[in-house]
Amino acid sequence: MNVTTFGIMLWVAVIFPLLLAIPALHSRLPWPRYIAIIPAIIVTLLPGEFFLALPWIIFESELAINGEMRWILTMTVMIWLIAATSTAFSKNDISNDRTATTFFLLTLAGNMGTVLANDLVAFFCFSTLMGYGFYGMLIQNSNAETHRAARYYLWCLIAADLLLFEALLLAGFENNGLHFEIVPTTMAEASSSLYLWAVFIGFALKAGIWPAHLWLCTAFKSPNLLPVLLLSGVPVAMALLGAKRWLPFGESAFFDSGILILMLGMVAMLYALLKFATHLSSKLMLLAWITILMTGLFVTALGYGLAYPSEWVRYQHYLQPFIVIFVVCLTTATLIFARSHAVPQISSLELQSKSKLNLNIIKIQHWVNNKYLQLKLSSRTSWVKTAKRYQRILFWQKPFELTIGWSGRITMLVVLGLSLAWLAS
Amino acid sequence: MNWNTWLPVLVVISSMLPGLIIFGLAEHRVRLRTILNLFGAVVKLFLVGWMLWGVYHGQHFETRLMLLPGLELVLRAGPLSLMFITLSSILWLVTTIYAIAYLEDSPNRSRFFGFFSLCVTATIGVALAGNLITFLLFYELLTLATYPLVVHRGTEEARRAGQSYLRYTIFGGALLLIGTVWLYSLTGTLEFAPQGGFLSEIGAEHHTSLIIIFALLIAGFGVKAALFPLHGWLPKAMVAPAPVSALLHAVAVVKAGAFGIVRVVYDVFGVEFATDLGVTGPLAWLAAFTIIYGSLRALFQDDLKRRLAYSTISQVSYIALGVAIAGPIAAIGGIIHLVHQGLMKITLFFCAGNLAETLGIHKISEMNGVGKRMPWTMAAFTIGAFGMIGAPPIAGFVSKWYLGTGALEVGQGWVLIVLAGSSLLNAAYFLPILHRAWFRDPPNNWPHEHDFGRKETAWPLLFPPIVTAVLALAAGILASAPFSPLEWGQIVAQREFYKP
Numbered sequence: 001m002n003v004t005t006f007g008i009m010l011w012v013a014v015i016f017p018l019l020l021a022i023p024a025l026h027s028r029l030p031w032p033r034y035i036a037i038i039p040a041i042i043v044t045l046l047p048g049e050f051f052l053a054l055p056w057i058i059f060e061s062e063l064a065i066n067g068e069m070r071w072i073l074t075m076t077v078m079i080w081l082i083a084a085t086s087t088a089f090s091k092n093d094i095s096n097d098r099t100a101t102t103f104f105l106l107t108l109a110g111n112m113g114t115v116l117a118n119d120l121v122a123f124f125c126f127s128t129l130m131g132y133g134f135y136g137m138l139i140q141n142s143n144a145e146t147h148r149a150a151r152y153y154l155w156c157l158i159a160a161d162l163l164l165f166e167a168l169l170l171a172g173f174e175n176n177g178l179h180f181e182i183v184p185t186t187m188a189e190a191s192s193s194l195y196l197w198a199v200f201i202g203f204a205l206k207a208g209i210w211p212a213h214l215w216l217c218t219a220f221k222s223p224n225l226l227p228v229l230l231l232s233g234v235p236v237a238m239a240l241l242g243a244k245r246w247l248p249f250g251e252s253a254f255f256d257s258g259i260l261i262l263m264l265g266m267v268a269m270l271y272a273l274l275k276f277a278t279h280l281s282s283k284l285m286l287l288a289w290i291t292i293l294m295t296g297l298f299v300t301a302l303g304y305g306l307a308y309p310s311e312w313v314r315y316q317h318y319l320q321p322f323i324v325i326f327v328v329c330l331t332t333a334t335l336i337f338a339r340s341h342a343v344p345q346i347s348s349l350e351l352q353s354k355s356k357l358n359l360n361i362i363k364i365q366h367w368v369n370n371k372y373l374q375l376k377l378s379s380r381t382s383w384v385k386t387a388k389r390y391q392r393i394l395f396w397q398k399p400f401e402l403t404i405g406w407s408g409r410i411t412m413l414v415v416l417g418l419s420l421a422w423l424a425s
Numbered sequence: 426m427n428w429n430t431w432l433p434v435l436v437v438i439s440s441m442l443p444g445l446i447i448f449g450l451a452e453h454r455v456r457l458r459t460i461l462n463l464f465g466a467v468v469k470l471f472l473v474g475w476m477l478w479g480v481y482h483g484q485h486f487e488t489r490l491m492l493l494p495g496l497e498l499v500l501r502a503g504p505l506s507l508m509f510i511t512l513s514s515i516l517w518l519v520t521t522i523y524a525i526a527y528l529e530d531s532p533n534r535s536r537f538f539g540f541f542s543l544c545v546t547a548t549i550g551v552a553l554a555g556n557l558i559t560f561l562l563f564y565e566l567l568t569l570a571t572y573p574l575v576v577h578r579g580t581e582e583a584r585r586a587g588q589s590y591l592r593y594t595i596f597g598g599a600l601l602l603i604g605t606v607w608l609y610s611l612t613g614t615l616e617f618a619p620q621g622g623f624l625s626e627i628g629a630e631h632h633t634s635l636i637i638i639f640a641l642l643i644a645g646f647g648v649k650a651a652l653f654p655l656h657g658w659l660p661k662a663m664v665a666p667a668p669v670s671a672l673l674h675a676v677a678v679v680k681a682g683a684f685g686i687v688r689v690v691y692d693v694f695g696v697e698f699a700t701d702l703g704v705t706g707p708l709a710w711l712a713a714f715t716i717i718y719g720s721l722r723a724l725f726q727d728d729l730k731r732r733l734a735y736s737t738i739s740q741v742s743y744i745a746l747g748v749a750i751a752g753p754i755a756a757i758g759g760i761i762h763l764v765h766q767g768l769m770k771i772t773l774f775f776c777a778g779n780l781a782e783t784l785g786i787h788k789i790s791e792m793n794g795v796g797k798r799m800p801w802t803m804a805a806f807t808i809g810a811f812g813m814i815g816a817p818p819i820a821g822f823v824s825k826w827y828l829g830t831g832a833l834e835v836g837q838g839w840v841l842i843v844l845a846g847s848s849l850l851n852a853a854y855f856l857p858i859l860h861r862a863w864f865r866d867p868p869n870n871w872p873h874e875h876d877f878g879r880k881e882t883a884w885p886l887l888f889p890p891i892v893t894a895v896l897a898l899a900a901g902i903l904a905s906a907p908f909s910p911l912e913w914g915q916i917v918a919q920r921e922f923y924k925p
Binding site for chain 2: 023055056057058059060099121124125128132136139140154158159161162165166168169170172173
């Protein structure tokens, strides 16, 4: 096989699971979830670096693989093999039906494409596919918790895609090509803070980085969701990878933005540590807080890298292994903890039998809970007051509303929106 | 007269002749009517393909027939008109297949298909028109040919919708006529001039008149293009059968209006001159307003077709926005959206028709679990809906990309906010439909279910939305391929902005 044939294999690794996602196809095959991964396994085994650009594809997008990305691809393949195995032995019938397989394969295709993408547009296309596929997987085994998680995730995804699209437009405007080798450099030259923040917030929403972590926590709360929990590491990892590939690290200093991002990462870590200390009873939730802690650490590193580009150049090679180790650890921990999620709350009798150290931790936990609860109650009281005040205002608005009706109100809203847009422009 | 002179006329006649014959057919002559319909559609597609190939290789196709002294009926094939007629011809074929199955047992089919063919004839005439008077003639023929289709069901609601449609379009036609006559009196010509319009030589003393003429022409076309506040007829017209809705939104009426706006800005005024007159800015703002307004109104509709209608109001204004931004890249975005929106919207209307015809579903609140019952239909709907949102790599993404980068190119960053807002609203009104269809449990009984055996619906009803969904997907994924809408859009923009 020559390099062109290898290049074709890159596209096969993406298109094959995409085609298999059609229910009429995968329902006729044994183990479609395993079969769909085979081309990606072959790609990981092929030697050397290679790529394939198809000139008639959207914006002449390109897939490629190099030494660094081979590690990420290998990790991705492993996770998907584990996920396929876990669903194959799942007692839950729903997770093995045709629709679930479709979403599994769509997410898989999106994930493989995201790893192999060599330009911004391809990455964006595949990460969107992965995102919506993952939403389908989350909501497929729908109980109240997963439903909530999926809804949060969907809104995060839409907002993230919009921001990334705006970033793409800025990059497309500044550049002739959209390759990963070109864009970060030229965007650094253009010193586009708007691009930087759009990319950062976009991927932060996709990764569930604090304070956009709600979907991640809720997903971890739900029972019987081993495959989904396994795969929740995938969007997180891909978003982190995306942030690394899209942002202009090591090119020029974005001191203010970098420090802000660094601080955000530190706050996220602090928050995760606090939550960790107060939620010792649920092992699965611990995994959620660990994930947020690690993403916080990653964000801190990103902020530091943006603020101090020379330091980034020195330490950047640690980042990819960090993502790999993080996802592998998360996957392993999920596998271990997922089945024993129903840990009961600690009773007073058990409290007595705990060691002194444990007791102190639990006391701190209760203290934080009480403080938090009081804070929540007091804030709730202020909310009630505010709501009542607005109610009074609304009373005076009523006659006005009755006269103008829905369409009038909508029009006024549009006028207001456009005025704001004009002011912003 | 040689072949190149006759070809534009033949393209027009290829649908008109079958239409006229169909009018005379008895109701029970189903097979002959079907053959005539399909024959006309296939012949037209073949002729358009021929013309497309010729224009791509530099051939010139033009027909001139004397109407009145000084006024000619001109049919001319250029890159812009070919984009439109290719779209119309392809979609006419699939819509005909769909309509034959959809109206299988309904009365007055000869009347329906006769006007259906006339409607496409008028659209092709609008696309090929080489001057404003030819455009106006076919534009008014389009009004007359679509009215019987809107009122086809013969119900009181249909009659009211038809009246509303007539009121709006006749008003628009009158404005258009006044504008055209006024323009003729000023210039003595109405010939479209593809590279910069024909008004740039006019003295500054007439500029106020030209601004008013521009407003009249845009208002005239804006009625059919459903620009705010002239959009009122469109949601009401949803009472018509699904193939008519598809025709109105994707192939003929709305597109003819949007195409008219493109013609006025590019071939009558010229982008440069229109910008100097200061008329493109207000048009851009009006289009932006309509984009957001249509999306907001769509949010509150429970009737599926009405939601799609408001979505059309929003989406068609992308075309006007792309043209009004007055830059080469945004122009590509606007022009290709003419094709992209057609492919995506017709898919959605076919699917809506399938749901109504197969399960009796008309409202979004009735769509729970319908994806499990009709997976192929809903898969096509999903592609269309994601395309409308602008999700990559479906066609809508490519349009929004060019509109966005085009706006940045000419320093109109506010357009990005409008695009983002519109995408967000599109997601807000399309994703709940998909959620209901795919993730909720189906009811025990559908509102009015037809039995199609093991199939989800009749094959001729299923085939068209799948084809158009695949085309919408292909227009996005294969955007850089030869003969793609994007390539034609680039040719048109090049012709308009980079003069030899």
